[in-house]
Amino acid sequence: MSKAFIAEVIQGSAEITGVAANRAATDLMEAIVKELKKNGxxxxxxxxxFTVRKTKARKGVNPRTGEEIKVKAGKTVRFKASPSLKKMV
Known part of the structure; x- marks a missing residue:
C-alpha cells in the first residue's frame, strides 16, 4: 500500500480533488506518527x-566485508493484525 493508493481511495470515496485527497492522506499519516510518538x-x-518497541544495542555483521559492527539501540514499529482482519484476509 502506498500513499498514492490511500489518496486515490480518499478521492474516490469523498469525491474531492486529487490535491485535497493527497493532503488528507498526508495528514492521516502525520496524525498516526504523532500518536505513536505520544502514546507508543x-x-x-x-x-x-501499531506499537513502538525499543531495540537493544547488539553486534551485527557487515555482509560485504564480514566485519563485526555495533548496532545502536533504537526504536521500531510493530504491527499486529486484529482477528477480524485475519478472517477477512
Missing amino acids: KFTLPSFGT
Whole structure:
C-alpha cells in the first residue's frame, strides 16, 4: 500500500480533488506518527494495532566485508493484525 493508493481511495470515496485527497492522506499519516510518538501505540478497530518497541544495542555483521559492527539501540514499529482482519484476509 502506498500513499498514492490511500489518496486515490480518499478521492474516490469523498469525491474531492486529487490535491485535497493527497493532503488528507498526508495528514492521516502525520496524525498516526504523532500518536505513536505520544502514546507508543495506535489502534484501528477491526484492522490492527501499531506499537513502538525499543531495540537493544547488539553486534551485527557487515555482509560485504564480514566485519563485526555495533548496532545502536533504537526504536521500531510493530504491527499486529486484529482477528477480524485475519478472517477477512
